[in-house]
Amino acid sequence: MQGASLTERRKAATRWDIARTAAALFVENGLRATRAEDIARAAGIAPRTLYRYCATKEEAVAPLFAVGSQQWVEAVRDAPHTLSLPDALRYAAARTLAAAPGDTQGTESLEWVRSLLRMAADSPALRSVWNDACRESEATLATVLAARAGHPADVGTLDIRLTAATAGAAVRVAVETWAASDAPATGPEGPAALAERCLASTAGASRSG
Structure with missing residues (x-):
């Protein structure tokens, strides 16, 4: 800070x-x-x-939900500008949605998020906290995408909002899918790898459309 x-x-x-x-x-x-x-x-x-x-x-647990998504958005902001937008999104996911080797605090936080998301399936109040964190992340991502495009005033345009919503949904689905599984926080079925796959899939669908 x-x-x-x-x-x-x-x-x-x-x-x-x-x-x-x-x-x-x-x-x-x-x-x-x-x-x-x-x-x-x-x-x-x-x-x-x-x-x-x-x-x-x-x-009370809102910061645990928010920290990963906000770190991902900040990593998108900091991604090399030589990268295309789809590559920048995947670059950010790879660096923020997986704990580094030996990072016990990061792994612990991810496991807490997994447990909390499982509880959220039966708790509308907890699910609302998760949804709020996702919406806030999406709004921040829109400002980042507009700035990367060189048009910060266009944050409310259809293209920027749709791109932010699609990318945010891809990451949300990846994290929720991992949380519902017993896969470790790292590896091919971890949240970072799943997010990269979801982002690649949405990018491919956008090009084919």
Whole structure:
């Protein structure tokens, strides 16, 4: 968080700690059995403090849903401009949707996302948090795509919005498909590999159309 104030960094750290604590409790005890008060106690904060960061217990894990998708969008922004757009999207997926060797924190976060997405299948509230994270990522991606095209003012045009929505859906489907499986977080059936395949498929469909 370059340029962020100390207060903002502290808030971000607290929000991340709450998310990790909530995810661990959901996995250990189940979503229904975990109360917001349990999350606050385990995180070492007062319940009223918890509610300043999230309105519901399900919203507590929003940072875990958001971090991967936002990192992917930022990687699209930072991808070499010599790459075509489809290649830039796949380049970003390969670098952000798989934990690096030895990155235990990254692997742990991915496994939490898998567990949370499985819980979301039976929890409309948790599914809504996931959908919100995907929509926010899609909106950010639209601004990135417009900037890469050299037309930042065109973020609301049909082509930019459709491209962002299609790419976002491809990555979402890949992550959800991986989460529903027992495949490891790396390898040919991991989220990064599946995302690359989905993105390649949508690019091929676009060219054939």
